[in-house]
Amino acid sequence: MEYNLKELRKKIIADKKDYESFKKTYLGTDGFVKKALDNIKDIPKEEKASYGKEINDIKQLCIDILEKKRVGVTQKNNEKIDPTAPFDINTAKDKRPEILDLKGSKHPIHKEVERFIEIFKSMGFDVMESRQLDDDYHMFESLNFPKGHPARDMYDTFWTEDNFVLPAHTSTMQNRAMKEFGPPPIRAVLPGRCFRNEATDASHEHTFYQIEGVYVDEGISVGNMQATIKAFLEAYLEKELEVRIQPSFFPFTEPDCEFVIGCPFCSKAGCSVCGHSGWIELMGCGMIHPNVLSQAGIDPEKYSGFAWGFGVDRLTMIKLGIDDIRYLRDSNLNFLKQF
Ligand SMILES: [Zn+2]
Secondary structure (H helix, E strand, O other), X not given: OHHHHHHHHHHHHHOOOOHHHHHHHHHOOOOHHHHHHHHHHHOOXXXXXXXXXXXXXXXXXXXXXXXXXHOOOOOOOOOOOOOOOOHHHHOOHHHOOHHHHOOOOOOHHHHHHHHHHHHHHXXXXXXXXXXXXXXXXXHOHHHOOOOOOHHHHHOOOOEOOOOOEOOOOHHHHHHHHHHHHOOOOEEEEEEEEXXXXXXXXXXXXXEEEEEEEEEEEOOOOHHHHHHHHHHHHHHHHOOOOOEEEEEOOOOOEEEEEEEXXXXXXXXXXXXXXXXXXXXXXXXXEEEEOHHHHHHOOOOOOOOEEEEEEEEHXXXXXXXXXXXXXXXXXXXXXXXXXOO
């Protein structure tokens, strides 16, 4: 047996297998190390201790070699290694993990956000980024959710121990935007990251991006809202769209609407993008509630306005033909390299 372990050690050192097959051959459930360990029952009692120790050493050797294989460092004799260098310096070019040869690029979500902002800027909108941690006032009070309002439960989000909230929507920025860009006319878009306490699936994520819009001036109507959102969507999707609004519910708008477009991919015949309904619900919108205007110091008797909030992820998925929202957070290079 002593002899066998020496042979095993030699075999391990000489083995040039890649990471996965090396791991399976030696450390797998049927691997050599496991088999050698099983043999311990046949070893004479007085040799058991030294045999066991030798197996442990061999196991550690395998782990060390695996670690080197993992970082792509080849085991060449006499090769000098500079432990202070970035790890890729010592790696033979053909053994380098592919990631080292990739140049950085923007995430598809960020590229689309830039495109959205470019369109809104061309339409005369100001831009203010939303916060990733906000307070009860901006999440609820300023948006016409008084304390104890049942609609607060629609937004199941995350709270910190000192009572800050991870925003469940970019509407948290409406009050700030109206104060920052007021007095009217106000035209602003408010991109940002949102968080919900959600179970994830192909169309739901706990973290996603929204772009909020607010438009306040004298004599603003639902017709202005519909025309503005339509103009933006047609510029983004580069298609003429059939649009409609249908009733919805938000405490911070009155009336509350859902903005719906005729599916631009199947001309309403029904396809996988529109769930074979011919229509796609794209965003919540509505006329800003008078209480929300008052909270921002705007006289609702004199001014009116509309607001919307749409999911960047959802629109990006529709434009780029992505069928699972989770791909957008996966950091999977094979996915990201396509964009
Ligand atoms: Zn369709």
